Amino acid sequence: MAYRETPMVTQRKLAQKSGLLHAAESLVREGGFAALTIQAVASAAGVGVGTVYRYFSNKDELSTEVFRRATIREVEAVKAALSLDDSVAARLAAAAETFAQRAFAAPKLAWALIAEPVDPAVDVARLQYRRTYSALFEALIVEGVESGVLQEQIPSLSAAALVGAMAESLLGPLDHLGCNEITTAALRDFCLRAIGVTVKP
């Protein structure tokens, strides 16, 4: 009679995989992706290195999974801000503030997701998610230009520029850690000016 995985085993495996991902993210939170080694994940999760390979076929798969999970949370938060029932300007303002505030809440993680030198595989994922952010902003800009509350512009270019501006401008503040509220407000205002808000809300 064939061996058949019982619900208990299935659940244990799910818990194991989730435990490995949590251990991995903790390492990234503390020391960036540089701290993410299979050895470190295994010992943080209390298993042998071979076990890690039962759940992830190689390191790139683990790294990108950690990157994706963390980044999706950020994207969703920004998306929620952009989905508010409010003016184009107010939604962009909320998105910029959300992005900055969340970055200040977990500076090392933010740095790892935004700018840390990483494996090419993770960098591919990073570029993908930059396009994801960009697409969100692009839709907003298209809406604004069509309804006349924003100046004429190339939405795809402006959107990418916003993503770059938001990421790069936080790099300094993220490790000096000055007054976050003032930085957040300044970034928000930069973004609003950049897309040419013609009507004040």
Added chain:
Amino acid sequence: MAYRETPMVTQRKLAQKSGLLHAAESLVREGGFAALTIQAVASAAGVGVGTVYRYFSNKDELSTEVFRRATIREVEAVKAALSLDDSVAARLAAAAETFAQRAFAAPKLAWALIAEPVDPAVDVARLQYRRTYSALFEALIVEGVESGVLQEQIPSLSAAALVGAMAESLLGPLDHLGCNEITTAALRDFCLRAIGVTVKP
């Protein structure tokens, strides 16, 4: 009697080092920093790998030297645009156009300097030069805010945001390679709006 390096030997050594740097930059122009291996540099320059180590104490030194030389040319071009005898807005416009045009003239190199995943040592240099760019823009913004032609803002944050916007917005166009003039103009306008030009030139 002591051996003493003759002018001929000194010159040959300078030429050799310069030849190695040229070979190295060519490799980066063609395949980014990923293509920069000691083996490749040695064979492109027609010497043995050991010879490379007579001129550079290790790979990081060679990589960062290549990065620095290429980046300094870009920084100087932007600096020249910012030093024009013209209004704050016109100088920023010239700087943004210069940056974009030069990037389109050597897309692979631009990508390698701006965004390619690289050795941490090169990334340290990259962050340094991002601050160099940022300082140039910051001085311009300070001047503009003080003279009242720009809106109130935090110059250091706006400057970093401009650097991020310029870099990120070109990433897409750099590999799709559409109409460069339109992209360049759109980036320029984005930058001008972003720093809040209050007086049209």
Added chain:
DNA sequence: CAAACAAGTGAATCATGATTCACTTGTTTG
């Protein structure tokens, strides 16, 4: 319980380039 199977293990191995070093070749000086 025993057979059949899967999960867990970690020392040993592998992969990729950088780096070294014993040796060869070229240059300088008297």
Added chain:
DNA sequence: CAAACAAGTGAATCATGATTCACTTGTTTG
């Protein structure tokens, strides 16, 4: 020319983690 020295060489070695695999431990089924 020969001694003294530096440049040039590339096969061999090293360094760093990822990856494997023969083996052990735990689970399922009849």
